[in-house]
Amino acid sequence: MRDRVRVGVIGCGNISPQYFKWMATFRDLDVVACADLDGDKARARAVEFGVPRACSVDDLLADAAIEIVLNLTVPAAHAAVNLQILQAGKHAYTEKPFAVERADGQQVLELAAAKGLLTGGAPDTFLGGGIQTCRKLIDDGAIGQPIAATAFMMGHGPEGWHPNPDFYYQKGGGPMFDMGPYYLTALVALMGPVRRVTGCTGTSFAERTITNPKLRTGEKIPVHTPTHIAGVFDFASGAVGTIITSFDVWAHSCPRIEIHGTEASLSVPDPNTFRGPVRLRRPGDSDWTEVPLTHSEEVGRGMAVADMAVALRQGRPHRASGGLAFHVLDLMHAFHEASAQGQHLEIRSGVERPAALPVGLEPGTLDD
């Protein structure tokens, strides 16, 4: 049995319970400390999830036993905290997006490379049973040659449920930066990198009204970012992609993700989950057929941290890499810029498709 990799967590807010819960299920991870600007939050999470030590960010980074630090801070702090983690000589895995600006993400990648450390970023939902089953079907030729992909994430914004929805309507917010990482990461994991994009964006409402019945009801929020983004893009493989992300749509009946091949079409499950269903439809079929999953759905956020830990011990590449997260950040910016500039943009960041997960992994393991 190899040594477990000791992990520290910075940022103990809303999403952190998901990570604490699921990381405890992986054999190679040992979460030993957590920190937050708000010490009470760190202490509360430590008690809730049995983390041995709640401490300051500085103390966590000074702990020589910690190898990977998981950064669950707010998007605006992601790059700065990642740089701190790397400067402390530790591998860094961050929630999405990898950074707000490309230049900040690039700096993180460069520092990691210079120090020989790993970086990675969410989402890791593409490692779940649903999307890994889709990956296997594609790799096994079930749809023939993939020729097109569509992705739709549309709704009417978070002001009906989120306690403080303001940031969704600031620069760096909007539906593409909020939800695009799930859709684009899944598409790149399934279809490979993107080489060219164009897009159109709209800002349909100058202000939004909070309809959450409990808090700030009726308050107006000014809108400073596009809220409907339609993107068209070429994968390096030659397949054509379409994506719409919107906070302006009341209702729709578009599927989340579909991949169309020369031989069949594939219905990909919600990329914001680790689950199925996966469905296939071949020429002549009168309906979609659900396909049994080849990989486990009983996994959750933090799976990519476990993959990074195994990669460290085995000396192999990790799947949810900084390069993948940066490519997705590059695409999200490019859709907005292409619209503003009225042209196609070549994408300079490239990334390999992350390796497919093997079939038949024991629960809690990620050995290849």
Ligand SMILES: NC(=O)c1ccc[n+]([C@@H]2O[C@H](COP(=O)([O-])OP(=O)(O)OC[C@H]3O[C@@H](n4cnc5c(N)ncnc54)[C@H](O)[C@@H]3O)[C@@H](O)[C@H]2O)c1
């Ligand atoms: N909440 C969700 O449902 C959800 C889902 C998926 C992804 N995410 C992502 O997870 C990240 C965190 O989201 P959240 O909802 O948990 O936010 P949150 O505001 O609830 O928690 C963030 C925590 O980070 C702390 N923090 C901020 N800057 C810090 C710094 N420099 N050093 C130490 N601590 C710092 C804050 O005090 C806060 O406790 C975001 O990037 C978000 O996009 C959230």
